[in-house]
Each structure stands twice: as C-alpha cells, then as structure tokens.
Amino acid sequence: xxxxxxxxxxxxxxxxIFETFGPxxxxxxxxxxxxxxxxxxxxASRLVEELVGHGWLRRDPDRRVRVGVRLWELASxxxxxxxxxxxxxxxxxxxHAVVGHHTQLAVLEDREVLFVERLSAPGAVVNVTxxxxxxxxxxxxxxxxxxxxxxxxxxxxxxxxxxxxxxxxTLTDPARLRRxxxxxxxxxxxxxxxxxxEETTGIAVPLRGPGxxxxxxxxxxxxxxxxxxxxxxxxxxxxxxxxxxxxxFSH
Amino acid sequence: xxxxxxxxxxxxxxxxIFETFGPxxxxxxxxxxxxxxxxxxxxASRLVEELVGHGWLRRDPDRRVRVGVRLWELASxxxxxxxxxxxxxxxxxxxHAVVGHHTQLAVLEDREVLFVERLSAPGAVVNVTxxxxxxxxxxxxxxxxxxxxxxxxxxxxxxxxxxxxxxxxTLTDPARLRRxxxxxxxxxxxxxxxxxxEETTGIAVPLRGPGxxxxxxxxxxxxxxxxxxxxxxxxxxxxxxxxxxxxxFSH
Numbered sequence: 001x002x003x004x005x006x007x008x009x010x011x012x013x014x015x016x017i018f019e020t021f022g023p024x025x026x027x028x029x030x031x032x033x034x035x036x037x038x039x040x041x042x043x044a045s046r047l048v049e050e051l052v053g054h055g056w057l058r059r060d061p062d063r064r065v066r067v068g069v070r071l072w073e074l075a076s077x078x079x080x081x082x083x084x085x086x087x088x089x090x091x092x093x094x095x096h097a098v099v100g101h102h103t104q105l106a107v108l109e110d111r112e113v114l115f116v117e118r119l120s121a122p123g124a125v126v127n128v129t130x131x132x133x134x135x136x137x138x139x140x141x142x143x144x145x146x147x148x149x150x151x152x153x154x155x156x157x158x159x160x161x162x163x164x165x166x167x168x169x170t171l172t173d174p175a176r177l178r179r180x181x182x183x184x185x186x187x188x189x190x191x192x193x194x195x196x197x198e199e200t201t202g203i204a205v206p207l208r209g210p211g212x213x214x215x216x217x218x219x220x221x222x223x224x225x226x227x228x229x230x231x232x233x234x235x236x237x238x239x240x241x242x243x244x245x246x247x248x249f250s251h
Numbered sequence: 252x253x254x255x256x257x258x259x260x261x262x263x264x265x266x267x268i269f270e271t272f273g274p275x276x277x278x279x280x281x282x283x284x285x286x287x288x289x290x291x292x293x294x295a296s297r298l299v300e301e302l303v304g305h306g307w308l309r310r311d312p313d314r315r316v317r318v319g320v321r322l323w324e325l326a327s328x329x330x331x332x333x334x335x336x337x338x339x340x341x342x343x344x345x346x347h348a349v350v351g352h353h354t355q356l357a358v359l360e361d362r363e364v365l366f367v368e369r370l371s372a373p374g375a376v377v378n379v380t381x382x383x384x385x386x387x388x389x390x391x392x393x394x395x396x397x398x399x400x401x402x403x404x405x406x407x408x409x410x411x412x413x414x415x416x417x418x419x420x421t422l423t424d425p426a427r428l429r430r431x432x433x434x435x436x437x438x439x440x441x442x443x444x445x446x447x448x449e450e451t452t453g454i455a456v457p458l459r460g461p462g463x464x465x466x467x468x469x470x471x472x473x474x475x476x477x478x479x480x481x482x483x484x485x486x487x488x489x490x491x492x493x494x495x496x497x498x499x500f501s502h
Contacts, residue, residue: 011298015305018325023333049261049358054266055361069360069404072330072367074269075323077383082274086382093344093370109320110306116323131337132328 010047013039017047017057018067023133027064060163081107084216087245088207095220095238099231102221106142106204108150109134111157113143113217122126138177139166141192141202142217149186149206149214155181169194189232193224201228205239209249218242261298264290268298268308269318274384278315332358332367337460338496343370346471346489350482353472357393357455359401362408365469389428389475390417392443392453393468400457400465406432417436420445423500429494440483444475452479456490461498469493 020028020036028036034044048065051057055070076082088105096103098118103116112134136145137150137158147158163172169192171177184190192202204219218239222228271279271287277403279287285295299316302308327333339356346353356368363385388394388401388409398409412425422428422445434436435441443453455470469490473479 011265011301011305014262014265015307021325021328023328026330026333050262054262055476057487067326067330069330069332069358069365069367071322072326072332073360073383073385074272074363075318077272077274079318079320079323081320081323082277082382090371095349096344097348107320109324114320116325118321119344130334132324 013037013043013134014045017044017051018071021067027060027066029064033065053238058090075216083115084246085226087116088218090244091119091238091241091245092218095218095234097219097236099222101223103208104142104219104221106146106217106219107215108137108146111154112136113140113146115142116216125236132199136164138163138171140196140219141204143189144171144180144184144190144192144218145204145206145217145219146214167194167198171195188236191229191232191238193228198224202226203228203231203235205235206230207239207246215246261291263301264294264298268295268302269322272318278311278317279409280315282315284493294446309392329409333460335497336368339368339467339469339493342489342492342496343368343469346485350471350473350486352474355393355470356458357390357470357474358466359397362405363387364391364397366393367467386447389414389422391436391447392441393439394434395422395443396455396457396468396470398464399417399432401440417447418445420447423489430495439487442480443484444479449475450476454479454482454486456483456486458490458497466497470498 016037017040018035022034025099030045030048031041033039033048034041037044047058052059052065055068055096057065057069059065084107085105090104092105101102102118104112105116105240106115108114113136115133118131135143137147147155159174159178161179163170163174165172171180178188188202188205190202192204194200195202200221201224202219202221203219207216207218209215218235220231220235255320258380265289267290268284271284279479281296281299282292284290284299288295288454299308303310303316304317306319308316309319310316335358336356343354343356344411354370355366357364357366359365364387366382366384369382386394388398398406400501410425410429414421414425414428416423423432429442439456441453441455443455445451446453451472453470454473457465458467460466471482471486
C-alpha cells in the first residue's frame with residue numbers, strides 16, 4: 001500500500017525490537033534483542049540507544065534494556081481502551097467485591113482476546129490470563145462473547161480455521177462452536193465451566209458502546225461449582241452500568 | 252551521544268507523531284498531526300500509514316487517527332510498572348473500599364509525577380489527575396513523597412528551580428518546601444490539605460521496593476475536613492502490604 005522509502009525499514013526494525021519484549025522477557029541485553037529481532041548487533045545497539053534517549057526504552061544498572069515508562073504513558077493517555085477502562089473500573093470494583101474472584105475486561109484485537117484490565121484478590125482461583133495478555137477467541141468465555149458478536153467474516157475465519165484444544169472441554173468442533181455462539185447471542189452470556197482450567201468457570205457478557213455495538217467483554221473467573229451460575233445476574237447488571245457510563249466518555 | 256544516521260531522524264519523527272496525541276486530543280487528522288509534529292504532510296502521511304500497518308496507530312471510519320491498542324499492549328506487557336500495578340491493585344482495592352475516595356499509584360518520571368493507576372468511585376471528590384497524567388513534583392502529596400525520597404541532585408534541581416503556584420497553598424518557598432520534605436521523611440507521609448483543590452486533601456505514603464528504595468507513591472484524595480487524618484494508618488498499612496507483595500514479583 002505504501003511506497004518503499006528509507007523510513008519504513010527503520011520503523012519495521014523498531015517494531016521488531018519492541019516485539020522482543022514480553023511478560024517473560026521484560027529485560028534483555030542488546031545482543032539478545034538483536035538476535036530475537038534478527039538485526040545486526042550494531043543496528044540494534046544504535047536504535048536501542050536512540051530509543052533510550054527518547055525514554056521509549058530504558059537501561060537497568062546492569063545494562064539490560066526494558067520498555068520505558070514513557071511509551072506506556074504515550075500509549076495509555078490516548079489509548080482507545082482508556083475511556084473503556086475508566087467507565088468500567090467502578091463497576092468492576094463493585095462486581096469484584098461481590099463475586100470475590102477475578103474480574104476482567106477484554107477487547108478483540110487481531111483476531112484474539114486482549115485483556116486490558118483485571119481485578120484479582122489474593123487467594124482467588126487459578127487464572128491463566130494477565131493484563132495485556134492474549135487468548136485465542138474460541139478458548140475462553142471472553143473470547144466466545146467477542147466472537148459471537150464479531151463480524152461474520154471473522155466468525156467464518158475462526159470456524160473454518162484450526163481450533164486448537166486447550167483442554168478436553170475446548171470447543172474444537174465447528175458445528176458445536178457455531179451452536180455455542182448462537183446460544184451466547186440468545187442468552188446474553190457465555191458460561192464456560194472448566195474450559196481453561198478444570199477448577200474454574202469463566203462467565204462473560206458483552207459490553208455495548210454508545211452505538212449499541214459490542215466493544216468489549218466483561219468476565220469473572222469463579223470456582224467450577226454449582227454456585228457459579230448465581231453470578232450471572234450481577235455480571236449482566238454491571239455490564240449495563242458500564243455501557244451507560246461509556247456514553248459519558250468521548251470516543 | 253549517538254552518531255547521526257539516517258535512522259535517527261525517522262525515529263525522532265515517529266516520537267513527535269506520538270507526542271501529538273493526548274487525553275484531550277485522542278483522535279487527529281493527518282494534517283493536524285503534521286502541523287503539531289512540525290512535519291511535511293506527505294512525511295506525516297507516509298509514517299502514519301506505516302504505523303497503522305503495524306497497529307501502533309489506527310484509523311477511525313472518519314479517517315481520523317488514534318493510538319493503536321497494539322502499542323498499549325507492547326508497552327504494558329513488559330512495562331516496569333506492570334509488576335508494581337499487579338502487586339498494588341489488591342491492596343488499592345481494599346484501601347479504596349475503606350476510604351471511599353480516589354486511591355492512586357504514582358511514579359517519578361522525568362522529574363514529574365506520573366499517575367499509573369487510579370481507583371475512583373462515582374461521586375468521589377474532585378481530582379485533577381488521571382491515569383497516565385502528570386503533575387509537577389512540588390504540587391501534590393504524591394509528588395512530595397517522591398521528591399522527599401529522590402536523589403539529592405533532583406531535590407536540589409527542584410528546590411533551586413521555579414516553583415509554580417497552583418493555588419495559594421502550593422509550596423513555592425524553597426525553605427518551606429525543604430522543611431516539608433524533611434517532615435515527609437520523618438513522619439512517613441505527606442499530608443496536603445487544600446494543595447490542589449480547596450475542597451480536598453491529598454495524603455501520600457512511599458512504597459518501597461524489594462531493595463528498600465522508594466519506587467512509587469500511594470495516595471488517597473479525600474474531603475478536606477477533620478476526618479482526613481484518620482485515613483493515614485490505613486494508607487500506611489496498605490503500603491506495607493504492597494511492598495511485601497512486590498517482593499514476589501520479578502523486576
């Protein structure tokens with residue numbers, strides 16, 4: 001789409017440098033960055049040096065490099081998720097206080113679920129996700145809600161693509177997944193007992209933006225027992241409150 | 252420090268493009284970006300196009316451009332503040348439930364206070380800050396705690412520099428500010444009645460990392476009345492819990 005120019009390759013290299021960092025690799029040596037980003041060490045070193053100068057990366061005393069707080073600030077203060085998070089947090093806190101387990105906010109990003117906020121109590125049940133973490137759309141309650149309300153072409157892409165099994169309970173059969181998505185649309189929630197972990201149940205509901213379209217999923221991760229279903233009304237009520245509050249934020 | 256090369260100027264332009272976005276300007280036209288970043292429209296247009304391709308920016312249906320969720324994700328999943336936030340949030344929730352007013356987490360960044368997390372109840376008192384927002388160090392309780400524990404050269408820089416007044420109560424006299432900072436170190440908290448807004452009191456305490464150094468400030472914004480001081484013990488207890496929890500996170 002864009003004409004090749006000298007700037008593009010620099011920017012691609014910078015993107016690759018940032019892709020080398022993750023939750024398990026928050027601090028890296030320049031040689032590791034170069035190897036992971038497939039760049040000559042001299043190139044990586046020069047770009048890292050300049051990114052440190054801009055505060056987008058920072059150096060530990062042991063010379064290892066991390067993502068800088070400045071980049072988080074730039075990304076956060078104008079992020080499309082900030083208005084969503086600000087609208088959602090008061091309701092998420094109430095929900096979390098009542099349910100007493102993980103309460104999460106997730107959006108659809110690049111055909112995956114991206115978790116943008118999570119409230120957790122010490123001692124809560126197992127939860128594989130984390131803030132800024134991802135899961136495939138068909139695997140979790142949040143993903144199934146987002147997929148159920150996604151554009152038809154994205155649904156078809158997922159339904160006709162490989163459906164990897166996380167556990168025995170993962171919806172890997174396209175016909176069963178299609179029925180599940182129809183149920184999510186009909187009932188207004190996704191109830192996923194033991195989908196990610198045998199011990200837990202994920203329950204997710206859609207969050208609608210001011211235009212009525214689904215913009216996020218609100219979910220709780222509770223113990224996989226017969227009380228789990230009793231959380232659904234609280235979750236649905238919180239979702240309505242957030243949707244109403246979002247009308248007060250600019251988007 | 253670095254030798255000029257063709258890559259550097261591209262990166263500087265990209266940094267300038269991202270600096271044009273903010274809480275009040277989350278969506279901009281390319282011509283506005285070009286003007287604010289002092290770039291030719293063709294250059295801005297080409298870089299914006301490439302950044303959209305990488306998901307670092309995104310385009311609204313009306314062609315306006317926003318910061319992309321992908322950049323937030325990259326910045327968040329490896330951010331030095333993520334471990335801090337994860338350790339702090341359960342305690343901040345408890346504190347927020349008890350105090351019933353804004354509960355905030357802030358770090359020192361570029362000689363300013365950067366707020367990295369905030370819990371607010373609907374109907375809470377006035378609060379000028381927001382997530383990813385900044386304040387000068389001498390103006391608020393969080394800043395005064397961070398300044399009181401900052402390296403000596405940063406303290407001298409602030410004490411000998413201009414001390415802008417936000418309100419009548421702002422500490423603009425260097426001798427008074429120096430005494431205030433000594434009090435913060437001695438008492439273990441900054442108590443700022445009416446510093447930012449006549450109706451509110453900010454109270455902040457230091458959060459110590461695993462090495463014992465102050466890495467953040469925990470604060471509450473409560474009504475400016477005689478009950479404000481009763482919140483100090485809850486704040487100090489939460490800070491101790493967060494510091495202990497931080498020992499369990501990798502940094």
